[in-house]
Amino acid sequence: MRGIHFSDGACSGCFDPLSVDSADPETGRRTELVPTHTPELFAAAVARAIELLRAGEVVALPTETVYGLAADARNRAAVRRIFEVKNRPLENPVIVHVVGEEMARSCAAQWSPEASQLAAAFWPGPLTLVLPKSSWIPEEVTAGGRTVGIRWPSHPLMQRIIREAGFPLAAPSANRANEISPTTAQHVYASLSGRIPMVVDGGASHVGIESTVVDLSVRPPRVLRPGIIHEESLSAVAGEIRLGPEDSGILRSPGQLERHYAPKARLKVVAWEDERELRRQLIQWGADPAGVHVLAYQRVPSAEEYGRVCVIPHDPLAYARAMYSEWHRCDELGARWIVVEKVPETAEWRGIADRLQRASAQSVEG
Ligand code: TXA
Ligand code: MG
Numbered sequence: 001m002r003g004i005h006f007s008d009g010a011c012s013g014c015f016d017p018l019s020v021d022s023a024d025p026e027t028g029r030r031t032e033l034v035p036t037h038t039p040e041l042f043a044a045a046v047a048r049a050i051e052l053l054r055a056g057e058v059v060a061l062p063t064e065t066v067y068g069l070a071a072d073a074r075n076r077a078a079v080r081r082i083f084e085v086k087n088r089p090l091e092n093p094v095i096v097h098v099v100g101e102e103m104a105r106s107c108a109a110q111w112s113p114e115a116s117q118l119a120a121a122f123w124p125g126p127l128t129l130v131l132p133k134s135s136w137i138p139e140e141v142t143a144g145g146r147t148v149g150i151r152w153p154s155h156p157l158m159q160r161i162i163r164e165a166g167f168p169l170a171a172p173s174a175n176r177a178n179e180i181s182p183t184t185a186q187h188v189y190a191s192l193s194g195r196i197p198m199v200v201d202g203g204a205s206h207v208g209i210e211s212t213v214v215d216l217s218v219r220p221p222r223v224l225r226p227g228i229i230h231e232e233s234l235s236a237v238a239g240e241i242r243l244g245p246e247d248s249g250i251l252r253s254p255g256q257l258e259r260h261y262a263p264k265a266r267l268k269v270v271a272w273e274d275e276r277e278l279r280r281q282l283i284q285w286g287a288d289p290a291g292v293h294v295l296a297y298q299r300v301p302s303a304e305e306y307g308r309v310c311v312i313p314h315d316p317l318a319y320a321r322a323m324y325s326e327w328h329r330c331d332e333l334g335a336r337w338i339v340v341e342k343v344p345e346t347a348e349w350r351g352i353a354d355r356l357q358r359a360s361a362q363s364v365e366g
Contacts, residue, residue: 004303005310007295007322023194031193033185034200036157045200046157050165052197058082060174060188061161062202063153065126065211065227066181066324067188068097068171069196070161073107079140079170085195088177093143095128095211096150097169099162104150107168109134114216114238121237124154126211127229141170147217157202173210174199180263180331180359183208183324208321209351218246226354228320230347243350262359263327265293265335269356271342275301282339291336295326298341307335316348323352327359 023030036042052059056078058071069086071078073096083090098104101119105111108131115129133141133148142148153159162169173181174188182188185201192199212227212234220240223231234241268285272278278301282289289305297314308330312322330338340356343349 004300005308007310007312007326029194029197031189031196032198033189034198036200036202042157042160046160046164049161049198049200053078053161053165053169056081057197058085060182060185060192060196060199061158061169061171062155062185062200062205063097063158063171064155064205065153065207065209066183066205067174067185067199068153068158068169069174069192070097070169070171072165073097073141073168073170074136074138076138076140079138082170082172083140085192086172086175086177088172091143092172093145093147093149094141094170094172095213096137096141096148097158097162097171098150098152099124099159100152103162103168104129104152107134107137107148107150108132112216114221117238118214118216118234119152122229122233123152124159125152125229126154126207126227127151128211128213128225130213130215130217130224132217147215149213151211155202155205157200178262180261180324180327181210183321183328187325187328204321204325206321207317208324209355212351214241215245222246227351228317230350232347261355263335263338264331265327265338267327267338267340267356267359269340269342269360272299272301274299278339282337285337287337287339291334292339293330293333293335293337294339294341295323295330296341297343308333316343316352319343319349320352323355 034045036045049059053072056075058069058081061068061070069082071082096107110132128149128151130147130149137148175182175191183205185199188199207228212229213225215222215224220242223243231243290307292306293308294306295310295312297312300311303309312319343353
């Protein structure tokens with residue numbers, strides 16, 4: 001595994017689902033990993049997913065951001081099951097996925113001009129709008145709150161399932177709480193096999209980090225979770241939008257909790273001018289270079305002494321697509337440390353910098 005690797009965010013390729021016993025020890029239940037690479041398989045996956053969703057099951061489905069763990073948003077018991085499967089804290093609300101503005105409006109008690117503008121500019125796509133909730137949205141979805149997060153995803157499989165099912169899908173990322181979000185079906189399978197009946201394989205998620213979450217229930221609107229659609233693009237379309245939650249002391253989006261999105265290895269974000277400087281910092285932390293995986297985009301160190309050196313593309317879209325996949329890979333390979341070259345501080349990199357900061361914050365506590 002030593003040497004320099006170039007990352008494209010594609011599936012890591014070292015995972016063989018048949019080698020994993022997916023049966024749940026309590027229920028004996030097995031998880032189907034369902035392919036979609038021919039029109040027939042695609043149609044069969046859609047039909048099977050809808051059948052399970054109608055029966056109140058939760059299933060893992062691809063979206064363009066990360067894989068989601070979906071249930072019928074109208075079905076309280078099914079939504080509660082999402083929380084059980086993920087071991088998710090009950091106070092963390094779940095995003096409702098829709099197709100079309102009409103379905104989106106049906107989830108909201110009030111629809112604002114900003115919602116129309118942002119929807120027209122960025123949907124379908126990696127943007128979640130937080131609005132006052134419609135009365136039919138169960139409190140299980142919103143964690144008892146009066147607002148609901150709504151997103152129209154662009155992944156064709158997710159769109160087809162929602163359109164054909166005819167109801168919105170509540171779906172958080174398809175990982176156990178505090179793990180990295182999955183960007184391939186294999187990541188989901190490794191985390192949740194035996195706990196859910198089905199994972200639909202729709203390929204690697206091409207955005208690669210979770211959607212931007214914008215709170216439109218406050219004035220001016222606020223970005224609660226940065227993502228690939230950044231605040232400058234949002235403001236250009238819908239006027240003033242501030243970065244970060246209102247300083248009210250109330251946790252508006254538990255995605256803001258620092259203990260989120262972290263790999264098992266300790267992750268450090270570091271700037272270095274040359275290899276000597278990188279080396280000096282590793283010595284300071286007492287890190288053995290053999291257990292260090294370096295993710296660099298610009299100043300790529302020579303590979304001999306490190307566990308692995310991976311080059312991530314120096315373009316925020318390509319970087320985001322590859323990032324979680326690389327963290328997953330480092331964990332699979334048993335990295336002790338993930339050392340990430342510091343990324344720029346511009347708006348385009350905001351979502352990436354946010355996830356790096358959270359991942360490194362948690363790792364400090366181990
Ligand atoms: O890209 C995504 O958003 C993915 C895919 C599956 O759509 N979903 C996702 O869900 O990342 P999750 O549950 O892992 O993160 C949802 C974030 C959390 O930070 C949650 O607190 C916030 O959105 N959120 C959801 N509903 C909210 C609401 N009503 N008010 C404030 N924040 C909300
Ligand atoms: Mg999540």
